[in-house]
Amino acid sequence: MLEGASLTVDDGRFVSLVGPSGSGKSSLLRAVIGLQQPLSGTVETKLARAQVGILFQDDALLPWKTARDNVALGLTFNGMERSKALAEAETWLERLNLAGFGDRFPRHLSGGQRKRVALAQVLAMRPKLILMDEPFASLDAIVGARVVRDVVALVEREGISVLLVTHDLEEALTLSDEVYLLSQGPRAHITEHYPVPIPRPRDPVHSRTHPAFAPLYERLWADLSREVDHRAEAA
């Protein structure tokens, strides 16, 4: 359970929230998008509901719809004509290197391809902010790195803000402009805030060779370990 979390995501910023499992990271995202009510407090956003997208840990595509239909789904919900939505969906599939896969059902796509379809589904809505709940955790290293690289490129190009929750410190640092550290639950709260001075545009794979990366990583690691130890002693 999360208690007293306060954080800000400014326009076009990539912000990560890292913390041990069970600290309520996912709950925070669910509260922001309205799937879950906070017990107290409020979520403030100057964005309309349709301007916020969410990328879940699982791809959660509708199994009975083709990749193209899945991507077009959100567009038709928001009043776009079906034929136009399908054309738009195809464009997004192409941007995510899935040209020619539009007619496939999710079951006939690989894990990385399904993740790309889920991304196209969210990006097609032209969100101002994307919430990401450990979306890359289920992918293996090489596939994951490629998907992440494409995500970063698209997000930078479109100027989309991102709030990513993850327990992967390296992922948080290579992708983000700012990282918030969450303490161990129960009654988790935000303990630290780290700006990440690695310039954009970024290549997430090579960001870790930037001189700012290693010291920040050490600091974040030490703070997180202290947090976990601290709680373990208290328990």
Add this chain to the structure above:
Amino acid sequence: MRRLDPRYAWVRQLAAFAVVLAVWEAAGRADMLNPLYAPSPSRVGAALVDLFSDGRIWPHLEATFSAALGGLALGIVVGIVLGVVAALVPFIAELLEPVMTVLNAIPRVILAPLFVIWLGIGLASKVALSFILVAVLIFFTVFTGIRQVDRRLVERVVTLGGDRWALVRHVYLPSVASWVLGNLKIAVGFAFTGACVGEFVAATHGLGYLLSFAQSTYNAALMFALILLILAVVLVIFGIAGRLEKRLLRWN
């Protein structure tokens, strides 16, 4: 041991079946079998040809098909409606679930004599038996299916801006359709069981009625012929159901 090529399993199965038939036929011709109990395949074949040659089988086939398909259609519709309503309205679920659980637990064919008293020896009592067999199966399929619908899909549709109607159309309906189709073969089997058992209990027409006639006249050749016929009918319907399932669930 030499590995068997799985592609030719059907050849070996067919050959083995032919051998059994040949031995059976030979034993029959050598007077080693009492034709009263185990008529030879050629006698069974003759009985089968006989049924069709004078055309008297058609009204019986029609009666059984009408009962089975009528019960199947009614059972699927009512099963889906009750399942959906019970899944959405807790009060209805409270009332329906124990009744359905009891109906599910008992062998429902024991209701056959009751239906004859209520509905007479005509078609209605057979449709009713088929219906009750199918409806309970479909009810549970739909009821448990809707309650176990993938929450992640619901959340995905909601976060993409879908309303209640979008949820019904894009998540609930396809889910229900896939569960019902997945159980279609079982439902077909149930429907024919209902029709035949109903006819066996009391009827003037139908394959079940012919079976009971064959029993009362100790006509084993006719009985074998009828069993073969029912087998063929159900296999054909299974084939159709299978194709339908494959076509509509091609995403699976």
